[in-house]
Amino acid sequence: MNSHRRKLLQAIGGTGVVAAASPYLSFPAFAQNTPIRVGVIAPKAGIAGTIGECGLRGTMFAVERINATGGIAGRKVELIVEEETNPKDSIERLRKLVLQDKVDCVQGIVSSGVSLAMGAVAEEMKALLIFWDGTTQDGVKETMASPRYVFRSTDNECEAVMASLLAIKYWKGKFKTIAGINPDYSYGRNNFAAFQALLKKFGVEHKVVADQWPKVGTTDLNSHVAALKAAKPDLVFSSLLFADLPIFMRTAHGAGLMDGGTKFVFPAAGFQHTALKKSFTPEGMIFGHNTLYFDHKDASPLQKDFVKMYVDKYKDYPHWEADRAYFAMQVFKAGVEAAQKAKNAWPGKEDIISAMEGVKVQSLGGPGHMRKDHIAEQTFYQGLTTHKNGYDFPTLGTVDTMYSDRIQKPPGGDFWKWIETAQIKL
Amino acid sequence: MRTAVGVLVLASLAALFALPSVLSAYYITLVLPAVAYAIALLGFNLLFGYTGLLSFGHALYVAVGAYGAAVLSSKLGIKSFELVLLLSGAAAVAAAIPVALLSVRYEKIFFGILTLAFGMLFHSFLFKFYDITGGDTGIRVLRPSLFGNEFKDLDKTAFLVGPFYYYCVGLLAVLGFVMWRIVHSPFGLHLVASRENRRKSEYLGVRVRFFRLIAFSISAFYCAVGGAILAINTGQADPELAYWTHSGELVFMAVLGGFANFFGPLVGAFTFIFLKSELMGITQFWRFWLGLTLIVIVVLFPRGLVGLGQDLWTRLHRQ
Known part of the structure; x- marks a missing residue:
């Protein structure tokens, strides 16, 4: 699998056509016809490599379904994937995604050591970041008491x-x-x-x-x-x-x-x-x-579809990191769409963040919601x-x-x- | 020749100062760790290139600098970057002296293994003593003030690519000049003499162990300064900074640029950071390509990139 998996999914009419017509379009119309860029940082090698890979597959499944049904509030999703390694290098990847690739949201991270370092940097950069995992707390005390831009998965404990x-x-x-x-x-x-x-x-x-x-x-x-x-x-x-x-x-x-x-x-x-x-x-x-038991008899049709796709495509059975990744994408989608509906225009980052607080979604493993304090329940x-x-x-x-x-x-x-x-x- | 080197150095410094107006903010945040490693490698190469002692544990002193910045800023509320640099550097020298007292008695693989062992001891300390070091999660490093100015109107990125960047480039220039004077002083010549022939230099009156101890301490100070810059750029000090693979990266950078030349490790630092960053963005097999690069450099260009450049220049000059 390519590391720099950039899926430039063409928006309706193609970005070239939109770019050519841009002088005649208002900004919101232009914005709605370009893909939403989501950066993903996940491990691809070492002891957490298979875990990151499973998460990436969950993200790609979510994006394929989202794009097949018209995208997020009418905009297709484009993924830019970077590798999670140690805190120092992973923060460099975060900066690349935010400063260079100008992504609208960053998702991922498995390691707690990385997430604790990256969370603070994302807050300082005002970058919307949704963690898949890696939310062990130092002595189970919140190291980020009231984050504004960072959303966490459930406590690792x-x-x-x-x-x-x-x-x-x-x-x-x-x-x-x-x-x-x-x-x-x-x-x-x-x-x-x-x-x-x-x-x-x-x-x-x-x-x-x-x-x-x-x-x-x-x-x-x-x-x-x-x-x-x-x-x-x-x-x-x-x-x-x-x-x-x-x-x-x-x-x-x-x-x-x-x-x-x-x-x-x-x-x-x-x-x-x-x-x-x-x-x-x-x-x-x-x-x-x-948050995902692949062989559950009472699994939702969504989970059954995912597990079938996973087995057919990857000859393996998924675990919960796929669910965390899917959940993160769905929370972002629900937040963007709720904010867009409330504003009746394309929402800004602050609107999206406010809309994500308390949002309820159906994830692969079952229902979940994002608490007001930016911690997931699943x-x-x-x-x-x-x-x-x-x-x-x-x-x-x-x-x-x-x-x-x-x-x-x-x-x-x-x-x-x-x-x-x-x-x-x- | 010296004039040409001087012109090249001044041009490089001018280019570094001009970079923020040319490159995007992201690339400037990449230049910062390159500057940090360049400073650390100035010290590392005093030991490796000039003294002939290859340390496999110098990440220890980078980590001391990083944790020094973390403890001083997060736990003790010290914001002054000047104070952070001095105290972190002093802590690194204090940590280096007992290690050096034992290590400089040996050479070659024995010196390398001893330094590696001390590096891993420190890594274990950082990893195991949760209450003091934060364990695997490390300690936050807060934004420092520069010459008493906190730049509160700037967000973190603007601070890093603005005043902090210029400060660090200035620091590189000053510490680079100091190191240039050190390696060209009688002290530096004593180190080179002991590298070439320890017995003969001892016979001629060189106090080999003492001078090596001093060189070790200076290298630790430089590594700590680099570590403090790295930690402020990342915002976190974590145990991985002291891990042996990080020491390996220091060796990689020195070899890549060419440890036989004063400027080689600096070129190695910049090349390594940008090569690694670009490879990480292109392929998930970036480690393979980095390894292959090292093999090619060692086998085909043992004098590193600077050596290669010198050879090309000589060939062109002859023609």
């Missing part, structure tokens, strides 16, 4: 909260000792801390017998697995989510960690679902598929794994569904206080 609730719901009283193996950065640390906080809240007595913190992308987890095995925990909680998760699963299976009835909770297993083969991934684990799916399917990897035998307002801190709230005080239902 949502999947940990839901997985913790399911672990309590299914296994309360069946475990006393717990162990964690989580990636050594804020996401992993917040998730394991959230799990323990929820166990405490629901009065589940437990003892942490081991906590392992492999560096993200570690390809040798033998010593970590050995430490877990030696601790003999009743339950293992792991928010590994990149290419290290299948490695962990293979290593743990080979070491016999899964032979003794130990329970496993993987809040973010969905990112690697097709790589977790049945041969080394037992049934009965809690798997988080986040539908989450997790459950217990089964081998009873036609795939070579486990799917969910029981599917639990939660809207994120049950598992995400409210606007302006403190995550840890919210866990302590909120009326959270199992």
